Amino acid sequence: MQRIFQIDGEETECWLGHDGSRFVLNTPNGTVACQLDPTGLPGGYTLRAKGVVRELRLAVGPEATFVHMNGRTYEVGRVDPAERLAGSDGGTSDDRLVAPMPGVVVSVAVKPGDTVEEGQPLLVIESMKLETTLTAPRDGVVAEMPFAEGDSFGLKDILAQLAPEEK
């Protein structure tokens, strides 16, 4: 697995391996043999790499590790490669709420002309003994709510329509 670290805001790709006797850091610029030994002080370690010996202190947090070395503090964050490399979700949100299955409208929370925020409940439907709240796919203005409380609807009927987004 490839790892991506963020050191003081800058992303670095590397992969820590072990050759049987010591750690080896594989970086895009080649491999570096390294060794980390505890000094006995809380969070204290001696780092040996490229013939250089450095005393450092580590503080490990849930989101990042802080390295104190040479009088400076570096924040090293781990970036999940699968998440980072997935890129931004390119999909545009739909203007319509389409019925996922046939059912009955239990209640309607908004009317045409209402301004809604993403995630705001628009209506509650019931099908197969389950009540499901359908929410706004994005911020916008309600254009149409074709069904009223108690109405039955079919699969893929449009249950709510938002006004087109203005560019």
Add this chain to the structure above:
Amino acid sequence: MRRIESLIDTNAADYKANYAAMSERLKEFHARQHAARFERPQRDIDRLERQNKLGVRERLKLLLDPGTPFLEFSTLAACREYDGTVPGAAVVTGIGIVQGREVAIHANDASVKGGAWYPHTVKKVVRLLDVALENRLPVVHICDSAGGFLPLQHGVFPDRYLGGRVFRNQVKLSQANIPQIAVVGGHCTAGGAYVPTLSDYNIIIEGTGAIFLGGPPLVKAATGEEVGVQELGGAVMHTSVSGTGDYRAATEQHAFSLAREIVSQWKRTPKTIIETASYEEPYYEPKELYGIIPKDRKTQFDMREVLARVVDGSRFHEYQPDYGTTMICGYAHIWGYKVGILANNGVLFNDSSLKAAHFIQLCNQNRTPLVFFQNITGYMVGREYEERGIAKDGAKMLMAQGGSVVPKFTVIANASYGAGNYGMCGRAWDARTLFMWPQAEIGVMGADQAANTMADVKIRQLQREGKELSEEEIAAIRDPVLEKFRRDVEAYTSTSELWDDGILDPADTRNALGMSISASLNAPIDDPHYGIFRL
């Protein structure tokens, strides 16, 4: 694996209302559980003391390794039977640790009806021995029983899964080289005599323990012979004359230290190796489940929010995240053990059923145990879905699930209705353990649907006879049916009838699963093989 991003707002009014409702339910649940374990009429407590016997909970304390967990099964068995007078069905069962080994425990509770076997007692013991067989767990029996409860002998004795099955399972355990030990701390009469005699080892406590096919009163009635308990089947006679007993213990304390010593002689079989990671607590607080489970059972909720409060580090690798979205499939770790999770996020459609069938095969391929989280109202009905072959796709899911070779575990987290219960590894599908949450419901359909269906049949029948019914008359037909159905689908009915291995506080789910998975690895995992998938 990435952490599930929870969208729960713990300050929201809904969350707080749910939390309050669940807390109220749990208060009742914990009180009932405490009563079933510890509250007894004074005369029963006095009798045990007079007989110089320890209670079953003290005996377990002497047996189990201090500071280790005990996974107790079906504490509330029989809670809705016999007017509630047989708490726990007069027996304690579970998985515990003795000398570092996982063992199945079957212990009579003599503070309840002298430890007599009621129909539900037999069901609970047979289930425990099935657990021992499936998971290859050694068994410790603690015998102290008045024998079968005679007025209900037809529910205790004759059928395939009744009394005889206890002894049959003991034979099968022995045949599979799974060791058993019995500590006789009371009478083992008639059939009960076979529990210690079919065990590989047994210990009889002097003064209180005795084994005989017929007790003194029966012997007198049958042959006229007058004989005392000790001469007929006491510790001294059996360990020095008949050889029916192996060890004589001077006291209860002596008996259980001997039992521990014997268990430590047993060969340890290496556990099945599956993928593991280092143990990590969930990132999100498990008690937040109380606010996530809607107080109205019909309200939909995102099962990922539940998984985030059960699995290690709240980390989840989701399989096919954008396909068949009413079925969540993916990998996670529980107590460090890699598991494949199937969790309902709505009704089962064609695509969600196919996704489940495929994912189950993936887990069998790489020997990953399966964990099912049920919140299922059924497979989708209607013309559109029948034309797409919903029954055929459901059959594929059943074929994959039922044909699995990996251990399976089921949590009924909310609804468990109809064929959805089957697809999601309900009781009939050999889950190694199956637990229910206190607000969960189980039935062939929801209480309202069942009551309406039955009332409609009745109303139409009366209409055919020319009777016009008023609103009140219809209500008079429907309401009692509805009342009965509402009670029948409750978790307390399920657990009373041993359709599950117990009700869980949702926050304890993670530990119950962790122990179950750990125990299951005492048995090997076969190579995957299946029946015919209807394509």
